[in-house]
Amino acid sequence: MTEVTSEPAVAAPEWTICPGCDTLLYAKRLARSRQVCPDCGHHGRLTAPERLAQLLDPGSASSLGLTVTTGDPLGFVDAKPYPQRLREARAGTGLEEAVVCVRGAIEGNPVIVAAMDFRFMAGSLGAAVGELVTEAAQVALRERTPLLIVTASGGARMQEGAIALMQMAKTSQALGELDEAGVMTISLITDPTFGGVAASFATLCDVIIAEPGARLGFAGRRVIEQTIRQKLPEEFQTAEFLLEHGMIDLLRPRAALRPTLGRLLSIGSRRPMGQPIGVPAELVTDPADLAARDPWQVVRQARELGRPTTLDYLALAFDEFEELHGDRLARDCPAIVGGMARLGDVPLIVIGTQKGHTVAELTGRGFGMPTPAGYRKAARLLRLAAKLGLPVVTLVDTPGAYPGREAEEQGQAVAIAENLRLMAGLPVPIVSVITGEGGSGGALALSVANQVLAFSSSVYSVISPEGCAAILWRDATQAARAAAALRVDARQLLGLGVVDAVIPEPAGGVHRVPVAAARRLRSALAAGLYRLADLDGAQIVEERRRRFRSFQAAT
Template identity: 75%
Template sequence: MSEVLSRPPAGRAQWSRCPGCRLFLYERKLARNLGVCPECGWHGRLTAPGRLDQLLDAGSRRALDIPVATGDPLGFTDSRPYPERLREARASTGLEEAVVCARGAIEGNAVIVAAMDFRFLGGSLGAAAGELIAGAAGVALSERTPLLIVTASGGARMQEGAIALMQMAKTSQALGELDEAGVLTVSLITDPTFGGVAASFATLCDVIIAEPGARLGFAGRRVIEQTIRQTLPDDFQTAEFLLEHGVIDLVRPRSVLRGTLGRLLATAARRPPAGLPPEPGPDAAHLVTDPAALPDRDAWETVRSARDIGRPTTLDYAGQVFEEFLELHGDRLAADCPAIVGGLARLGGLGVVAIGHQKGHDVAELTRRDFGMPMPAGYRKAARLMRLAAKLGLPVVTFVDTPGAHPGAVAEEQGQSVAIAENLRLMAALPVPVVAVVTGEGGSGGALALAVADRVLALSGAVYSVISPEGCASILWRDAAAAPRAAAALRLDARRLLGCGVLDAVVEEPDGGARGAPAQTAARLRAALAATLRELLPLDAAAVVAARRARFRRFRGEGPSGIADPH
């Protein structure tokens, strides 16, 4: 398939043929549609200046003055000398190099942008292009402004040899400095992005967004097929393929890119004037800290209620507790586990990172999401998002609702125990406030991997235990039918968990429970989170970590904090 618009026969110069559906398109209509075919959705290549015009707010664009010089370090000549190719690229594009850098705003949010232009020697990464990327990162660093990199490249520039190779290290180093400074970085992958660009700054950003069909990879398809003598899938290295395999966060059509980037920048960067969520409303009265104030419920009935597929899921709460939720995907290694969801959210204007187990409300969704039982990729996705929260200084809110981690050979082969253990260690040391809420079923280490928090809350209809009642009954009573007896013995309901200090507070569910009154439950949960975060946010990072570690250090055989079981 051709990757650029082809011209029609003479006399029809205002028309172009779409490489996707092969239809002729009126160029003015194509331009009005942002270079996207209105028939098949094929995304045509844009110039770097055209890309900046589309993304940045009108009148906000200002060129960055980053002095660079392109040399000829090798005296390279193929069919023509390298300097001649450079002169031709400059003349045909009107650009000095393959990267254009600017400052501006997207929906009112300040941003530094470095946009690559494939027309300039295939967007190849040479010394000057690397210096422009690193220079834009330097401006973002000095101004503490988010950096957006738009990629379009065939890879490192061969005519500059090892000097071009060094640009991979230079640009990666520049992004590392932004990580250390807590500055948000975003890459927008456009077609194509290969080689040294893909293996450096393009995939090192905090959030990776791709246009539909955009290809991203280290080696090209033809090279791989010739090397391994295999036929690759049709969608190999496309944005959709990479999303499924956990490499990128989002695939967004060009028509909604500005909106997506605006939401992302706002959620990650904006703070309310006081740096705190709003004062909790009257629903905050439903945050219970006295176990005696909770009703004494039958343990087995509570277990059955906590498992009810009608109870709200993490995504349900994300849509009602927060004003904004932008889901991010993938562990950046191999997969996007659907049993854990997470992303950037806003609570009363305060940016937070929200993560939770996701079950479903019907058999199809439950099956697709493995009944909320995460694979190792799910815990690694959660860990990636928690590290992003630490970098940006955003509190973490987790929603716990899982029977446990996914059991099975594949999970074990992929390091299930290691993934859980690493999350426990990571959460214990996160330098930002962490609040966990058990919303349904808190099963074993699979639940704890999202619950090493400063404050652990639970809905009054939730349960939390070292093992399922059925598992306990099968092991100790050798009879799964003894599950009700095991549930009572495990003391896994909210009242008893609050009494022994595993929980810090309980959010009382309205009449009818979370299933019967989901909106009211979400309102109470929102108030509880706001109240808890207002308590934690004034603490500095060292105090937060020290208190969290002390909280879990207290759990000894005699019961933490000397709190008696109210039963």
């Protein structure tokens, strides 16, 4: 009888070098930190199984049971025949293809996940990968369960030629079907994500999250530099660069991914939700119940630097908020903040203008004057609300839209007009609140709502009093006279029907007791949403259009 012996197992190395900072690291320590360097924060690559283990609730993952066959449509041979490369990739990874598709849960929220693995032929998009991602999307569609795609790819699989190219269209079509059905989609961008994956399903999801340092782009740095000899900045195509340029929503370190995804899925899942609780709201609907005030003094109080900003109200009046960034075109305007939130048990989208309390904050936020990118970001969030069936709350405090040369070059008027049309036909409830200044079309672009409220020391006007005085009286010092003539204060706006109700400010003003102001805002929003909760999409749109159709010249 012959004794069979096996080769001794090769021990895993105890030490490794971080590619980000060249620090020698203890391998077990690096594994405990999810392959994130404790010294420089470099996020190392994870396999698809490792990624799923980190993101999904323990014991929740189960295979979708999808089976596809990877063919060799071109009979392709480079240094090796394509079938040989496939066999080697399978042997080296233990995977059938470059994506793993499972059903699971994240913090109790059901989700379908397609996780790519860069080890398998650089995560390239071939016919099998395209089919698996499409089939995962079809499962999400049938079950009306959110889809999470974790990307890691060098691009389309060259060995399959034009067949690989067609997968970009096929997967994009699958994402489009989920849009039509109102099923939430999220992509998690990991390093690297390029080419055909970047130009299809990776960037078509409702929310795009990226890990620090993750690179995303259509053409890689080497291709760009060698093709057109263009010198690129060091941070080019990194997640940080993309966030600044409005291409992604969120930048999250690996340890924060699971709770972030849990919040997004909880708010964005189309699960039965209880109606907003009908609570007594401190609202004034009769102008006679408000004391007459000097309009110019109201203007000055509306501009008080201590007044709570949108971010202040989000922290004080709402229960959850996950800010989303970017217009997905070129920029992220800091003068508008928005994202997915919760008011009690009600998931919603919140959008608001953002000023600040200090010179530095005001300067950084463009003094609350949105650029075209800000209005386009708002439009993107409004469309997301319509897709997911979420009500919208807007908080407005702006002198007006940013009037600079760049804004005009980027289509400021068009961006505002598009928002007006979009909000007019949005089939979900919209409640808008003028919290400070409501300046001209820049404010109206966020205020085409079913119900428009205003704090008692807020103003809303076609132009600033100073602007009106400079044009009509040719004297900016006549601003107080212009404010009175324009009837900009909340009491007179209520009489004109421009606002539907006024939220009385606590004694001393909202800037002195912001917590009390936030409580009043919360109850007012809850009452507004409660009133609209039983209306269907057509009724909501009809009511809103009727509201704005009613503004006509007095007879």
